[in-house]
Amino acid sequence: xxxxxxxxxxxxxxxxxxxxxxxxxxxxxxxxxxxxxxxxxxxxxxxxxxxxxxxxxxxxxxxxxxxxxxxxxxxxxxxxxxxxxxxxxxxxxxxxxx
Amino acid sequence: xxxxxxxxxxxxxxxxxxxxxxxxxxxxxxxxxxxxxxxxxxxxxxxxxxxxxxxxxxxxxxxxxxxxxxxxxxxxxxxxxxxxxxxxxxxxxxxxxxxxxxxxxxxxxxxxxxxxxxxxxxxxxxxxxxxxxxxxxxxxxxxxxxxxxxxxxxxxxxxxxxxxxxxxxxxxxxxxxxxxxxxxxxxxxxxxxxxxxxxxxxxxxxxxxxxxxxxxxxxxxxxxxxxxxxxxxxxxxxxxxxxxxxxxxxxxxxxxxxxxxxxxxxxxxxxxx
Numbered sequence: 001x002x003x004x005x006x007x008x009x010x011x012x013x014x015x016x017x018x019x020x021x022x023x024x025x026x027x028x029x030x031x032x033x034x035x036x037x038x039x040x041x042x043x044x045x046x047x048x049x050x051x052x053x054x055x056x057x058x059x060x061x062x063x064x065x066x067x068x069x070x071x072x073x074x075x076x077x078x079x080x081x082x083x084x085x086x087x088x089x090x091x092x093x094x095x096x097x098x
Numbered sequence: 099x100x101x102x103x104x105x106x107x108x109x110x111x112x113x114x115x116x117x118x119x120x121x122x123x124x125x126x127x128x129x130x131x132x133x134x135x136x137x138x139x140x141x142x143x144x145x146x147x148x149x150x151x152x153x154x155x156x157x158x159x160x161x162x163x164x165x166x167x168x169x170x171x172x173x174x175x176x177x178x179x180x181x182x183x184x185x186x187x188x189x190x191x192x193x194x195x196x197x198x199x200x201x202x203x204x205x206x207x208x209x210x211x212x213x214x215x216x217x218x219x220x221x222x223x224x225x226x227x228x229x230x231x232x233x234x235x236x237x238x239x240x241x242x243x244x245x246x247x248x249x250x251x252x253x254x255x256x257x258x259x260x261x262x263x264x265x266x267x268x269x270x271x272x273x274x275x276x277x278x279x280x281x282x283x284x285x286x287x288x289x290x291x292x293x294x295x296x297x298x299x300x301x302x303x304x305x306x307x308x309x310x311x312x313x314x315x316x317x318x319x320x321x322x323x324x325x326x327x328x329x330x331x332x333x334x335x336x337x338x339x340x341x342x343x344x345x346x347x348x349x350x351x352x353x354x355x356x357x358x359x360x361x362x363x364x365x366x367x368x369x370x371x
Contacts, residue, residue, distance in 0.1 A: 031205030033248040035291045036122050036334035039370050040134030043337075056291035058250060061207045084135035086167040088205040 021097045027063040031087040040085040125330040125343035127279030130214035130246045133164035143366040150357030155179040171197040180230040187228035208250040216242045236264035253283030273308030301328035319354025337370040
């Protein structure tokens with residue numbers, strides 16, 4: 001029984017990593033007051049290797065970045081991109097995409 | 099150069115010799131907003147002014163580059179069509195180099211407050227021998243300061259600029275000029291990225307010019323103060339913007355005998371590349 005549970009757990013973990021389709025970074029960004037201004041963020045991320053898409057929720061101050069499988073963006077890298085666009089990053093979360 | 103020509107240059111350059119207006123800023127005055135790092139902005143603007151028999155139209159082509167997230171610089175090349183009664187001239191105007199540095203910024207959710215200093219140098223490459231003249235014949239400078247409050251619904255800006263004019267090769271010097279601006283903006287519909295966005299603007303623009311001088315002697319019918327009320331609109335979609343507005347004089351206190359401004363209009367197109 002214990003062996004079965006263990007095998008099932010290993011299979012589940014293995015399948016999760018096998019089918020992970022990338023990562024989503026949700027960035028809380030301050031200073032985002034207009035769509036025209038936000039384009040600078042889109043431009044900076046689209047020039048970054050591995051970035052698939054960039055989306056915005058201006059009301060919540062969110063920048064949602066999706067990257068491909070195996071791509072990792074560090075917190076320092078994300079902060080620099082946001083700063084170069086002329087804004088301030090407040091927090092970030094990282095979520096694997098399935 | 100005759101005093102009347104100097105007066106005409108002074109009148110026209112009071113409008114078009116000010117610092118280039120960048121990106122997400124008011125129509126007739128500068129704001130503190132700068133371009134993102136390594137960004138390129140292409141800008142085409144049509145400006146027209148009328149004062150009595152004098153009409154001036156200017157097509158300005160401008161390129162701006164984001165040096166950092168808080169500092170940008172660029173160049174503007176105007177093409178001018180100038181009329182004064184039966185006299186007419188058209189051609190290249192004075193090229194302008196400009197830079198803006200945003201030295202303070204306070205970001206919070208859906209809100210950015212910032213302040214910037216700006217510097218422009220207006221060259222003397224425009225022909226000042228035509229009638230009416232297309233260029234100033236001098237290299238002039240403009241220094242300014244701008245503050246802005248930009249939120250998802252309301253905007254407010256204030257700026258002040260000082261233009262220092264040089265003396266030309268026959269001893270004529272246009273009076274230096276102060277510009278003061280107050281602007282409010284309102285966005286009626288909550289913005290959504292990848293949807294058109296509209297902001298309505300209302301500006302109060304003031305100009306105070308010193309008298310022109312010929313070999314150190316002040317010319318009577320030159321200089322003075324004008325105030326304008328200027329409604330405008332700022333429309334954007336992703337990386338493309340259209341700005342338009344009209345300046346209507348509400349106070350004219352010009353020295354001696356001069357034509358008061360009738361109106362000024364501006365239409366601009368901007369692309370962030």
